[in-house]
Amino acid sequence: MTDPSAEILAPQQPGFPVPPRSQRSEPFWEGCRNGRLVLPCCSACGARALRAFHVCSQCGMQALAWEMSAGRGSLYSWTVVWRAPHPGFATPYAPAVVQLDEGWWILSAVVGCAPEALRDGMSLQVEFHPASDEVSLPYFRPVRI
């Protein structure tokens, strides 16, 4: 048995199932490849969305735009996975919902700390790691304050 407290959460090494990139999310994926967190918003009302949209859920306009986030936020919710759904994922890993300072919620995973160090509201900063030649994923690392 490994001592769980000895584990430091790390990005997954390529070999896990790579998410299929859709056309609608292309600016997000292209941003990730270039080390930038580019997320959907409404150019009419400024609403920041969970995913690329055809119609803004807040104002009803068809005005999808993409904005760059500074990549800073706080930990909103998390889990630590010890039994992965696919053998390509090394455990433990910590899927998380991060609330970005600009208002977006984004699904990601926390790296760079022990699982038991995860805390509600802890400050996080985005970083990117490759999942394949075509796809990089945004992870979040605790910011030392």
Add this chain to the structure above:
Amino acid sequence: MSHPFRDVAIVGVHNTAQARRLPGRHDSSSIALEAALGALSDAGIAAGEVDAVVGAASADAILELGLGPSIRRPSALGIAAILDAAALVTTGQSRVALALAGGAGVLQDTVAAPWTTPPNELVAGFGLFTAAEFALMARRHMITYGTTERQLATAAAVVRNNGHVNPEAVYYGRGPFTAEDILASPLVAEPFHLLDCATTSEGGTAIVLVHADRAKDEPRAVWILGGGSDAYGPAYTVAPVWDFSGRPGADPAGWVGARAAAASFAMAGLGPADVDVAELYDPFSFEIIRQLEAYGFCARGEGGPMVESGAIAPGGSLPVTTDGGTMSFSHAGMAAQQYQRVVRGVQQIRGECPTSQVPGAAVALCSNGGSGALFTDVLLLGPAQP
């Protein structure tokens, strides 16, 4: 004003054998059809009388049972499908409606069940699966209200112990469990241990609904007192955020099902205190606590203490998930288990449960879905025409 569902009755229910693997069963349709025949037999109705079929296996049922021409509604599942079938009857489009579902031949041993890992681009790369999705909701509830892993484990033990004594459950005889047993099982996705999670299994289930005229002399008929459905978006494709909401001023997604329950109670002219048994959908232990709060059985944040009080155990003020639920009775694929809380609710109202029967149960609340899936459906059942 007459009740919207006064002209429809549930007269037949059936679960096939349920097991981790059913020998000789290789496709979902065949086990759903076996369930359909069982439900029709329970109802005392010939297959040829069916004129509407709902559920994923509806097309196969219409072909193999010789029901064409017949109404087909393949899209909904569980309580939503039952409400669709009831609406077909109350609007005169159908006299005898059949809902059926089954799962077999889809599980593999090396990876998680396919319905737990939809390959959506925004979640797949982070190793999400249903346990993690529901855990992200549970964690937020724990942060906000101080809900504990032990309270989750206590709910799991209650449900699993109902399955332990139920000879029809996949995990019959595999208990009894204490909260300590649940907490001692391996972690899957914190705060969930293995025994906080639904199983995967095979089996079928079916329900027969008829026009009230056809149920006049049927003392075992069970009636729909209320129903409702809530959804916040596609399951397992975006971040599961407790505080996300759609309509301004509406409850956020963490309370999915609250509006459906309120609508159900309003339709029935009843309140949470009138419910004798709650056949709650239990994909993960946390959902028991969340739904107790969302449906108004206790104040928001008080679900954990309510579970610890013993209220949801047999003999308590609100016994829940009396067949063992998806954790112990069965979880046969995408859909079958979404109907099985209703099958059990019907058996409770009839007084026919061989185990964990709530004496004199006159109002049963059934549910399916859950917060991690962004949808929840609610159904209220009773013994008399509303």
